Amino acid sequence: MRFFLEVLISGLLSGVMYSLVALGFVLIYKASGVFNFAQGAMVYLAALSVVGVMEKGAPLWLAVIVAFIVMTLFGIATEKFVLRKLVNQPPIALFMATIGLAFFIEGLAPMVFGSDPRALDIGIVDEPIEAILNRWGMVISKFDLAAAAIAAVLVTSLALFFQYTRIGRALRAVADDHQAALSIGIPLQHIWAIVWGVAGFVALVAGMLWGARNGVQFALTFTALKALPVLIIGGFTSVPGAIVGGLIIGASEKLAEIYLPPLMQSAFGGNFGGIEGWFPYVLALGFLLVRPEGLFGEKHIDRV
């Protein structure tokens, strides 16, 4: 039971990190209807620019600022040179364009900042929390907890930003109706640029957390693949959905990793590790069977 709890908690904590990446997707999808496959590549770009700048001798805080500027400029450029040109194309074309964008980043970023894996030290160590270890005998990583806390703060502040600022309201309006957004008096293009900036910021936070945990390397781009099932479960347009979906995926994936392979082994023989690659997807498909519109999405009937 203790072991189960330990697995569950560490699963939930890493689930928060999935939510963080998923959040980047949701922001862009809500505001511009683009399913941004490049979100994972953006995480990679952000983390790489932090370590890249630090290698030149800059302190962490400066590197973060530079990276933030890089991400914002990048977001604005993407909006201006790619997405704006595809406005009237079907959504699937936009989606494919973001796959192209992902490749673009994955080729460019290592050329600029170097491609060998590097460590990123953001001052939080990855060791068990002693109090919990002594009291309950469970291993809960300090790092995971801190990362989850940071993610939680970020998500909350984004939610507040959406709810209470003029720009936030405009963003929500765009999601509902482009015409209505125009009447608020903020040009659509600005809104999109802002959204891409915010998504870049989210990618930066995710990139630093993931990078500090697993090293800054190409594998960071796979965070996008972790986030997709989260989106399916949570729905593409829901911030709370991204969070709950992340928790569900994180927890069930860890539990499945521990408990499923032995079961399969006794059934079929052989070694069945590595199910975390597909398990979240199959789980997400199961969810779709029950709720095609996602946990928090609304049922939609095509209008004709």
Place this chain on the structure above:
Amino acid sequence: MLYREAGQFKSSYAADQQLFPILQDRVGVLLLLAVAFGVVPLVAGEYWFSAILIPFLIFSLAALGLNILTGYAGQLSLGSAAFMAVGAYAAYNFQLRVDGIPILLSFIGAGLTAAGVGIVFGLPSLWIKGFYLAVATLAAQFFIVWCLTKFPWFSNYSSSGVISAQKVVILGHTFASPREKYLLVLGIVTVLALMAKNLVRSSTGRAWMAVRDMDVAAEVIGIRLLPTKLLAFAVSSFYCGVAGALYAFCYLGSVEPDGFSLDMSFRILFMIIIGGMGSILGSFLGAAFILLLPILLDIVLPWLAGLFGLPFSNATVSHIQILVFGTLIMFFLIVEPHGLARLWQIGKEKLRLWPFPH
């Protein structure tokens, strides 16, 4: 005025419904086939067969498969490579476990197995579409590759799932040399491409395109969505499966599940984006483009670097390659969403009016 329809009056609907209604197209295709079957085998060298022509044909076939699903039926798939894997492993197992089965039958079996798996993973299209479906096909990508790695039966208990394809013997003749393998692959690809062309110009193809363009209206004119989509999944996976079998038997010789990666699926997707969605010809053009581009960059980039005295590493070449792919995808989607096939068509239309500008 080399390329003119004028004067070619069609006196019957039958004439208008030929495979290639325009005379010049008919002649062109026949010429192309004659060259591919008759001239190329005489002049091309070993390198050309095994490094360029065979993979080109095989990937054209896979791209054709994906194009049927995505370009014609409008269902985006990110798992084509996994269906190729199913085909490769199925063909291997048919050869291994069914005594005396002819290799061509194994290839067909490979296609059918892939089609079956495709139908299973196409089932979610009943209740989801668009991005959701694309994500579901990712499930196929990861799950299939994992299964082939982890269940040792599929690879006959070899280590890490590697299989070595059996010899290709047809009617007592062993297809061993690259030239022979090229001819075999060419034959199979030609037949399947013609069948695909027939499919998409018939009511099957029209039903697919109707579902792609507007599913509500398609339903209203009496098209049942699920069977139509599932058929597209099945046919598409069949093509990918056969391509996978050829990939193992006529190209690499030995393959492992991890070779059929997500990256390969993306490349096949790029082929149809650049070649032209909803175009048979485009599948071939796109495959050629995506396969040749890296070869070209490998040659040109070091040369350019040398010219400007820049430092250069292999890693940089591969990064530039990825960068160029990404850029081209965005470029084509923005500038010519119908890809090279459309450019070809525009060229033909120009030629039709030549030498007059209008």
Place this chain on the structure above:
Amino acid sequence: MSRTIGDVILDLQNISLRFGGVKALTDISFDVREHEIRAIIGPNGAGKSSMLNVINGVYHPQEGAIIFRGEERKKMEPHRAATQGIARTFQNIALFKGMTVLDNIMTGRLTRMKANFLEHALWLGRAKREELEHRKKVEEVIDFLEIQHIRKTPVSRLPYGLQKRVELGRALAAEPSMLLLDEPMAGMNVEEKQDMCRFILDVNDQLGTTIVLIEHDMGVVMDISDRVVVLDYGKKIGDGVPDEVKNNPEVIKAYLGAGH
């Protein structure tokens, strides 16, 4: 006119349809007789399109029953409606944008084609024969609608008025016994409207096709329809021959209120 109006073939009983909190249709009953032209009118958002969508199964009402040719059911399925002879056009043109005019109209005959995909792939006897046979029928439709010159044009390149005509062609190609038309003349100039009117009347007169028509142009409606049903805010406020409806005080009020 040669046609004679027959018995009731479509009977809608107490249909109610909601989208979340929005009541699109509330307790609506009316019937359609064979060979007649039945118009549905009403201000914007009255529920007219929703009504057509209920008839051929695009929307499923929460309450009520649909009786078509004596068969009663709670909801239709769109492909089922198609095989039973109900065809339809849409308010916002729903052509297949990536296909030519000819191919679009050919899709109208899909339900009548028997060859399977294997026969298509191999282009064997039946597939080939069917293609020719149905092409002939489709050419008749093309001739009837006078669109021979754009046969091979991709529909997305056509002007609005012609697209509407092609959409009618796709519906006609199915040789339906009942045709549902959602604002077939919206956005057309006078000449185009006259053409469309002529086509509708010809279809009804020569082929005996029953027509359910939504139209905003009162002149047209009063001219060509046999009976008119009036909706307002999802409720039925009038039903009868054009003259009756014209003088119905509630109808007049609804239309004046809506600013017509």
